[in-house]
Amino acid sequence: MTEKVLVTYGTTNGSTAEIAEAVATVLRKDGLSVEARPARDVASVAPYDAVVVGGGLYAGRWHKDARRFVRRHRRTLAGRPVWFFSSGPLDPSASQRDIPPVRGVRRAMTRLDAREHITFGGCLEEGARGRVAGMILRSGKGGDFRDFAAIETWAAGIAHELNRS
Template sequence: MPTSVLVAYGTTNGSTAQIAEAVAEVLRKEGLIPDLLPAGSVADVRPYGAVVVGSGLYAGRWHRDARRFLNRHGRYLAQRPLWFFSSGPLDASASKRDIPPVHGVRRAMARLDARGHVTFGGCLEEGAKGRIAQSIVRNGKGGDFRDFGAIEDWAAQIANELLKEQEEN
C-alpha cells in the first residue's frame, strides 16, 4: 500500500503554499498519496506515514501556524519520517548554497528527529500582505526567487527514500 504523506505549510502571501503544492505533486507522480493542507487546519497527523512541513520565513522565524503545528503534533511527528523546508531569501542565495535552518527550526529538527531541511528562495510580489512586505516590494527588493527544479528534485529524494523503505518492509 502506498505511503500517505502530509504536506503541511505556513504562509502569509501564498508563495510557500505553491512550493508545498509542487512537493505534493512530485510525491503523487512518484506513487505516494499526499495530502496538502495549511498547517493551521491539520487536526491529526496520525493517519500519515510521513510528513513534510514548510514555512515562509518572517524576520528569522517560521510562520506562526507552522510553529504551532510542530508544537501541537510534536509527539506524533517524532514517530514518523519528517522533513522541513523554509522559504524566504529574497535573492538567489538559496540556489547558490545551502542555507541552514534558522535557530527555532534547528531546535525543532533535533527535538522531532527530522530527517532533513532545505531552504528555498522566497517570493514577495506586488499585492503582498503586511506593511513590512509592502515596503520591501516598494523599495525594489521583492521578486520571485523560487527554484522549482530544485524543489522538485528535493521532493523526488523524499519520495525515493520513502519508496525504498516501503519495499524493504
C-alpha cells in the same frame, strides 16, 4: 511502502503553499498518496505515515502556523519520518548555497529527529499583504526567487526514500 504523506505549510501570501503543492505533485507522481494542507487546518497527523512541513521565513522566524503545527503535534511527529523546508530569501542566495535552518527550526529538527531541512528562495510580489511586505516591495527588493527545479529534485529524494522503506 509509505501509504499516506502530509505536506503542510505556513504561509502569508501563498508562495510557500505553491512550494508545498510542487512537493506534493512530485510525491504523487512517484506513487505516494499525498495531501497538501495549510498547517492551521490540520487537526491530527495520526492518519499520515510521513510528514513534510514548510514555513515561510519572516524576520528570521518560521511562519507562526508552521511553528504552532510542530509544537501541537510534536509527540505524534516524533514517531514518523519528517522533513522541513523554509522559503524566504528574496535574492538568489538559496540557489547558490545551502542556507541552514533558523534557530527555532533547528531545535525542532533535533527534537523530532527530522530527516532533512532545505531553504528555498522566496517570493514577494505586488499585492502581498502586510506592512513589512509593502516596505520591502517599495524598496525594490521583491521578486520571485523560487527554484522549482530544485524543489522538484528535493521532493524526488523524499519520494525515493519513502518508496524504498
